[in-house]
Amino acid sequence: MTSIDVAKLAEVSQSAVSRTFTPGASVSDATRERVMAAASELGYRPNALARAMISGRSRLIAILVAYLENQFYPVVLEKLSRALQADGYQVLLFMTDPGGQDEVVRRILQYQVQGILMASATMSSNLANECAETGIPVVMLNRYVANTSASSVTSDNIEGGRMVADFLVRTGHKRIAYIAGIEDSSTNRDREAGFYSGLADHGLVVSGRSVGNYTFEGATHATRELFSRPVRPDAVFVANDHMAFAVMDVIRSELGLRIPEDVSIIGYDNVPEASWNAYGLTTVEQHPEEMARMAINILLEQVENRTVTKRAAVLPAKLIVRSSVRTPG
Amino acid sequence: MTSIDVAKLAEVSQSAVSRTFTPGASVSDATRERVMAAASELGYRPNALARAMISGRSRLIAILVAYLENQFYPVVLEKLSRALQADGYQVLLFMTDPGGQDEVVRRILQYQVQGILMASATMSSNLANECAETGIPVVMLNRYVANTSASSVTSDNIEGGRMVADFLVRTGHKRIAYIAGIEDSSTNRDREAGFYSGLADHGLVVSGRSVGNYTFEGATHATRELFSRPVRPDAVFVANDHMAFAVMDVIRSELGLRIPEDVSIIGYDNVPEASWNAYGLTTVEQHPEEMARMAINILLEQVENRTVTKRAAVLPAKLIVRSSVRTPG
DNA sequence: CGCAATAGCGCAAGCGATTGTGGAATTTGA
């Protein structure tokens, strides 16, 4: 069913059909009605691909995600997706592999997407540049990369890390350890830097550190390693919630320690599971709804003005206190 | 950058460029090389939309999801997405609202998708029909709808429910309750039917029932209600894991009961969190990888043969025993 | 009532590719 078929049935020109389906185009009510009648009789639906081709606006936005295991990403993905849909855009979803990101980008560009959202902490920077050079705005969530024209939306990870340190020190912890995410990710760097600087403000240094690479298994091993050392931490700041759950499981089930009596735990993200009573995880909130809204504002503004300008939004961090941290009294 | 630009630079016809980028087309090595050289010099990438239009194959598959809160869906979504990408298809993602499904379908059809995957438990049947009538194969994951030409992939929910009943009875439970998901979803109906029939095999009936609508909050309320009645259950079968976590939280934190000593809990899905030690949830596995693989096989077979035939795959259920059920001795 | 302005429509040129057709160049076979 094409617009020509509809035009024939409605006895109008094909362009009249087109205009009927183009908001704001000049059509009389009479023709519009005849066209609509014919269209619904034939079950006609405009071909979005043809429309995209000629108008140069595909209304397609690509979203790249590395993994959905960490609940933060599904939540963000849902928010992004709903917001884009509400604005009349479609979401092309791509899962990236650690290795084959080039192929992914090649495909994205072929589909004439008007913008790219990267909601993932593991994405190379030259990849981002490649997109920006093509004139397609890129917004990265939860990560920024220097020397790129890609915009970014992050929470204030440095301040967040600092708040964690401050809170742990104030609540009387002495041997405070850190479990890192992916070493060279901006989130990890910033959270760690803020954390150390917060400790330093109180004249402390970190009393142990291991690396969990943002995975559940990695965090499991990191915890075993951390707690097998001579000095046992009395608090652990874990670079994200997803790892923190693994940490808590190991501490309680394997090591037989109590949380928070023996060890306090703080995570980062405030994913839904953090509020589940079995964990009650104290954590730093990253408001996914807010981040998604911000990312989409930045992206669509550029899409609609057909410009690429680098913007970096940093949302305030907020400590969410639950039961996983021992407080005096 | 269009194929014409490349053709000019390479001093060949535009169709030569096209054939170079069409696997299996007849081009000499000499021309292919010249075209490739020109293409990479210009940074040319074939326009997938134009290609889709003329060839009638968009290589676009729509995936509909209602929500990503329940971790089962992100996991399945990731598997589906990766598998489709590997086969050279792109994923158009749509989040459905409880109300506005018609608009979603209208959009999907406009984008000339070649197939639709519905990985969600809440999707109307006439919606599915609308797609099938357009000649677009539809595969539903984790749900089936009668009077539809939509295919489906489910686990054997009836058998799964029966296994749960059998296991609970054999482990000595007497007052066995059920917390339902969405009442009219096929998953809930089947799990509940199988469960009751399993109880009946042992001469038992359910000793309590409330409805959680597959949401965390719903399950929280359902649990409070269930445990405020005179007869307290000694085991609860919860229609999915996502609700089961809420149930366990209420039982332990609000009611001060122990799991499994006072109450045993069984869920359904075996989402990643079920294996977390804080829950150790006994559950029925739905193998997301297997379901995704199956769904894609069924869908792509129809896409490639350009036929729509109803198929219903039922994968075997498997009980995963963890610590949330009290066992004698 | 007359003329300018405007609204509404049809015509036709694309958007960037695929693909059938036919012809030139090359290869094959006797």
Add this chain to the structure above:
DNA sequence: TCAAATTCCACAATCGCTTGCGCTATTGCG
């Protein structure tokens, strides 16, 4: 060596739509 068979390429039609242009018919205004 020459006809027949291939191979490879260019030509041109086409996919379904948007949109600038120009024409007609209507409207507005003095």
